[in-house]
Amino acid sequence: MEKTRKENLKEARTLQIWNVIYDVIEVVVSLIAGITANSSALIGWALDSTIEVISAATLGWRLHGELKGIDEEKVKRRKKITLNVIAASFTLVCIFISYDSITKLINKETSSWSTLGIVILLVSLVVNPILIYYKRKYGNKLESPALLADAKDTFICLYQTVAVLTGLLLVRWLGWWWADPVAALLIVPYAAKEGWEAFSKAKDINHDVK
Template identity: 35%
Template sequence: MSAAITADRRVTLHRRVRLIVAFTITYNILEGIIAVAAGAAASSAALIGFGLDSFIEVLSAVAVAWQFTRKNPERWEKPTVRAIGIAFFALAVYVTVDAIIALAGVEPVEHSPLGIGIAVASLVVMPALAWFQFRTGRELGSKSVQADAKQLLLCIYLSGTVLIGLLLNSLFGWTWADSIAALIIAALAMREGIEAWRGDIESPFELLQNDDGDQEFEAEEVS
């Protein structure tokens, strides 16, 4: 990866960002509707949190899409990244409260085959999309695009956590597993929110990158 990109390449990357966020918005609206509906039917705090995260991912993608409709997208980096951070914080607070209520035994958690299905689908779709978006943001030197990719990465963590919680409940009747999964989701969301607010966007794919690539990216940021 070169330290600088041409004007034509930048235009291409901007177009790619818009396509990525358009797909992200469409997919996550559908995912969010299904997950929240399934979570409400099953009284699953983890599944509802997963669905709400989908809607926050939509807001995050909309923020990035808006940024890249501006004449000078780089100018809007900081407010866009901070907006993504606020979305993470909101998710963490809601899911924590919902999980504590569930742990208190207010409502039993039911089985949710639909929730299991949407979690599995997310585990298939999101890794490739997050990798593609982070690579694009890295080449552009855009922290907001990379932060949005970390939203997708969080969705992968959430999908696995929710799936484990739902399976433990379905197979063994461990209703508490759902609330524990939800609290893990909240902790991950809070951590990502703090990083986004600080503008400290580390690569979620560090194992796929070498030291030379990291040094080149740092040189690009400085230039």
């Protein structure tokens, strides 16, 4: 039996709730691991995951709004506020990661081994593909560009997970002290791009919202 739009909206909202819960766990664990191991890559990954929390929570907020039947003007206002917050957050992430990584490269600082960090990265390699699959599924069913874009963001997060994991393993196995800060710097171009896009989209909404 074909599900109604309302049923799909409820399931998509539930998906975003679980997404937020997992991302919060991911942020806390990776921050603890990153600070303990002095790993720029893990800390940068944790900060980027914080943006994922904001994005997923906002999307869930918007889906909830549609379920409750709020008008289009209120949806636009919610989106505008969130996009500006995301843009500002990405800017701060870029500044922090760049400063921290370049400082460690200059001082030739290396990170310590972090079993906790490796565990959360490996868990993320399993969880993120599942989230991507269901976000695409409901994005197509609801014809929602926002959900499909969120799936893309999660895919990029998956790529970053691989980059950070590779950096930590190179430090461990080959003694490449520079691999950790370099892995962190790989996050910066994506964060800058996403921050600019969020700012541009917020500006476009400004023309529509009075």
